[in-house]
Amino acid sequence: MEDVSPxxxxxxQAVTIPNAPALQDHRFLGQAVLPAVFALExxxxxxxxxxxxxxxxDLSDARFDKFLDLPALDTLQVEALAxxxxxxxxxxxxxxxxxxxxxKSGITRMKTHVRACFGPLVDAELFLPAPPPWPEDPAEVxxxxxxxxxxxxxxxxxxxxxxxxxxxxxxxxxxAAVAAGPAKTDGxxxxxxxxxPLDAAFHLACAWAQRYAGVVAFPTGMAQRVIRRPAFPGQxxxxxxxxxxxxxxxxxxxxxxxxxxxxxxxxxxGLAMRDVSGGRLQPPDWVRN
Numbered sequence: 323m324e325d326v327s328p329x330x331x332x333x334x335q336a337v338t339i340p341n342a343p344a345l346q347d348h349r350f351l352g353q354a355v356l357p358a359v360f361a362l363e364x365x366x367x368x369x370x371x372x373x374x375x376x377x378x379x380d381l382s383d384a385r386f387d388k389f390l391d392l393p394a395l396d397t398l399q400v401e402a403l404a405x406x407x408x409x410x411x412x413x414x415x416x417x418x419x420x421x422x423x424x425x426k427s428g429i430t431r432m433k434t435h436v437r438a439c440f441g442p443l444v445d446a447e448l449f450l451p452a453p454p455p456w457p458e459d460p461a462e463v464x465x466x467x468x469x470x471x472x473x474x475x476x477x478x479x480x481x482x483x484x485x486x487x488x489x490x491x492x493x494x495x496x497x498a499a500v501a502a503g504p505a506k507t508d509g510x511x512x513x514x515x516x517x518x519p520l521d522a523a524f525h526l527a528c529a530w531a532q533r534y535a536g537v538v539a540f541p542t543g544m545a546q547r548v549i550r551r552p553a554f555p556g557q558x559x560x561x562x563x564x565x566x567x568x569x570x571x572x573x574x575x576x577x578x579x580x581x582x583x584x585x586x587x588x589x590x591x592g593l594a595m596r597d598v599s600g601g602r603l604q605p606p607d608w609v610r611n
Contacts, residue, residue, distance in 0.1 A: 332407040335368045337418065339400040345392055347479025350540075351599065355389040356400075357482075358541060359517035359524075361436035365416040366513040368404030369440050376414050377442045378513055379549035384438035386542050390420060403432075413441020438544075450548060450589050453562040453578045454495050464491040464533060466609075468498075474606050475532055476525045484522035486558060489529050496530045497562045498522075500579070505556030515552025519579050520588065523561040527575045527595055530563060532605035537597045539573055545592025553579065553587060560584075563593075572596045 339356065346354045366378045392400065403419040417437040423430050466489040472478065487499035500522035502515075524541050531539035553559060560580045567574035577590040597603070 332405045333372055334419075335372060335404045335406065337364050337368055337402040337404045339364060339390075339402055341392055341395065341397055341399055343395060344481035346395065347481040349478065350389055351602065353389075354392040356392055356435070357517065357521055358384075358386040358436055359521045361386075361390065361418050362438060363512060363514050363517055364402070365404055365418055365436065365438060366440065369406060369414050369416050370513060372406055373408075373414050376440055378440050379552070380442050381438045381440050381547045382413075382545065384436070384544040384547065386436050388433055388435050390418070390435040402435075409439055409441065411441065413439045415439045450550075450586065451576075452586075453576075454564055456495065456497065457492065462492050465489065466491065466529060471525070471529060475538075475609065476528055478525075482518075482521065482525075484518045485525055485561075489526060491530055491533050493534060495562060495564045496526050497560065498526050500526075500559050500561045502553045502555050502557045502559065512552065512555075514549060515588075516555045516557075518555075519553045519559045519561065520577075520590070523563060523577050523579060523590075524593075524595075526561050527563045527565075527573075527577065527593060529609075530565060530575075531573055531595060532609050534565070535568060535573055536605060536610060537573075538599060538603035538605060539595035540598045541593060541595050542572075542598070543592075543594045544590050545594075546590065548589045549587070550589075551581065551585065551587040558582065559587060566592075 348357050369376055405417045407415045409415045418435045419432045421430055422433055468485045471489055472483045484501045485498045486501045489498045500519045503518040528539055531537050562578045563575045565575050573595045575593040577593050579588040581587050
């Protein structure tokens with residue numbers, strides 16, 4: 323259902339998020355939460371319904387403001403809203419919202435979880451550099467088996483175990499093979515492609531942060547995401563991440579996804595990550611030694 327709004331004012335679209343069993347494997351401090359990459363897919367669908375001509379595979383200024391908690395499986399879906407507004411540069415600013423009612427006062431407020439601007443990026447092709455070459459010297463490589471990564475560093479359930487090779491970490495770059503989830507059998511087509519390879523690439527960046535920055539970092543936003551070939555369920559991709567900025571409370575990465583023919587499928591510039599646990603999550607000692 324679409325809210326009636328004056329021209330230029332935000333438009334709100336109802337968004338129904340299926341509470342799929344697999345999402346229970348994506349947890350923060352014990353609570354199942356909607357992955358940011360899934361939220362972006364829901365926003366892309368909402369934009370397409372209202373503004374079907376907008377290019378959805380270029381997006382910018384993505385911010386992951388607050389986790390969207392998921393209920394237990396006896397609740398089949400989560401009701402949310404997508405707020406859409408044309409931006410001055412011709413794109414669409416989209417935000418994923420949920421309503422919350424204060425138990426005592428009954429006052430309703432809106433909580434913003436994820437936001438991004440969809441639309442063509444100016445000279446986007448000029449901002450697609452190749453990842454740095456992988457150094458030939460193997461001396462500084464720190465390998466981590468995928469099983470140990472998910473047991474001790476990124477403790478998600480099996481549905482999100484989508485790094486499918488050892489993780490190879492170096493001070494200047496990291497790489498791993500990432501899977502796009504099971505081959506698709508039913509449900510609507512994915513506008514942005516499978517969300518699993520990008521989510522797994524976030525895990526790769528998290529592993530680098532634990533090794534070289536000593537923090538368990540979660541993604542909080544992206545300056546730019548360009549999808550040239552949407553990831554296809556059932557396929558495997560190569561992920562590279564490179565830390566571009568390391569500050570006291572923030573890490574910034576660039577990220578690449580290539581297919582088996584080494585064709586660039588997706589590029590992310592300015593992936594911001596930080597510790598959002600308040601220090602409650604810490605890297606295992608063996609990662610830092």
